[in-house]
Amino acid sequence: MGQPTEADVLNALRPIVDPDLGQSIVDLGFIKGLEIEGGRVSFQIELTTPACPVKAEFERAARDAVSALPDVTDVEVTMTSSTRTAQRAAPPEILTGVRNVIAVASGKGGVGKSTIAVNLALGLKESGATVGLLDADIYGPSIPLMLNVHGQPEITPERKIRPMEAYGLRVMSIGFVAGDDAPVIWRGPLVHGIIGQFLGDVDWGELDYLVIDLPPGTGDAALTICQDAPLSGAVIVTTPQEVALIDARKGLKMFQRVNVPVLGIVENMSYFECPGCHEQHAIFGKGGGARDSEELGVDLLAQVPFEPDVVRAGDQGTPTVASAPDSPAGRVFKELAGTIARKLAVLGAEAPPMADASIEWVNTPR
Ligand SMILES: Nc1ncnc2c1ncn2[C@@H]1O[C@H](COP(=O)(O)OP(=O)(O)O)[C@@H](O)[C@H]1O
Numbered sequence: 001m002g003q004p005t006e007a008d009v010l011n012a013l014r015p016i017v018d019p020d021l022g023q024s025i026v027d028l029g030f031i032k033g034l035e036i037e038g039g040r041v042s043f044q045i046e047l048t049t050p051a052c053p054v055k056a057e058f059e060r061a062a063r064d065a066v067s068a069l070p071d072v073t074d075v076e077v078t079m080t081s082s083t084r085t086a087q088r089a090a091p092p093e094i095l096t097g098v099r100n101v102i103a104v105a106s107g108k109g110g111v112g113k114s115t116i117a118v119n120l121a122l123g124l125k126e127s128g129a130t131v132g133l134l135d136a137d138i139y140g141p142s143i144p145l146m147l148n149v150h151g152q153p154e155i156t157p158e159r160k161i162r163p164m165e166a167y168g169l170r171v172m173s174i175g176f177v178a179g180d181d182a183p184v185i186w187r188g189p190l191v192h193g194i195i196g197q198f199l200g201d202v203d204w205g206e207l208d209y210l211v212i213d214l215p216p217g218t219g220d221a222a223l224t225i226c227q228d229a230p231l232s233g234a235v236i237v238t239t240p241q242e243v244a245l246i247d248a249r250k251g252l253k254m255f256q257r258v259n260v261p262v263l264g265i266v267e268n269m270s271y272f273e274c275p276g277c278h279e280q281h282a283i284f285g286k287g288g289g290a291r292d293s294e295e296l297g298v299d300l301l302a303q304v305p306f307e308p309d310v311v312r313a314g315d316q317g318t319p320t321v322a323s324a325p326d327s328p329a330g331r332v333f334k335e336l337a338g339t340i341a342r343k344l345a346v347l348g349a350e351a352p353p354m355a356d357a358s359i360e361w362v363n364t365p366r
């Protein structure tokens, strides 16, 4: 009995196209470790993010395609991932082990920026990624409360700050240092110093994603971080109210100024789903987010319903994605994480995976 050749297997896999990158998974170099022993074929499909929402479909399509070849008796597909880095240029020694840095911004406070940041981080983590969350809102650090994580972070022997752990996330908050009960007002050089220290002195280790809860607005505090951190992309949180558009536009301008791609807008408290009849009521007005995103030329990434449980989850330190993943808001948060992971994978497709990049650098002849 014969056995398939490597070319047979690759040709069978070639019609499988990554929907985001618009290319064959073979040509994208996703197929690794191909082994053929008689009728037994095994290989890995290396995705660009563990948060890939089409993981299961890829696996099934690949198995079906190879199983259909003559002489194949057994197919073993392993799904792996090597998160591409969509990181932008920035001071080289900052956040070196972090593949993607996502800023969550808003024009003003109280729109749900921190709620989105926490649940986005958890959504990314659920999909198997290693995720950090940096609470950089110096005016009102709320992550310690939202994740019920308190205390003083340890200092490592290398004199770095070790992030705290909560819900499988690595967490650092300005609140751990300054206390999170009273809002802190730091200005000018102090803001710069403390944020710079957070960016450079926290031992994040290797992360697929770092989510940053920015200070609200487009003032010095937010701008400083956007300039100092190697941001891969930004998410702007708004509510449906008319005034939110003006704020969102300012946010967009800020990111354009520092050359950070805006991944899109999240409209929070978009509607209230009546628990009895499941009808959706637009309590704060309708279509604001869609109108904003169209007018600003960016995507509307998600519309998050207003849910009383989201408030409770935040107050009790049991975030929605962890405590009520199948609630309407929980589902939207998880979808949002998938959408963002895909967008970053597309941005990162032009950049090589991080490990390869350093090898290339070492081998470059002078
Ligand atoms: N989708 C939502 N449904 C109901 N309440 C929400 C929702 N998103 C946020 N909240 C609540 O609104 C308040 C402000 O949210 P927060 O995330 O702290 O905003 P910000 O960080 O923008 O100041 C909090 O009490 C939070 O629980």
Ligand SMILES: [Mg+2]
Binding pocket: 113, 114, 115, 137, 140, 142
């Ligand atoms: Mg906040």
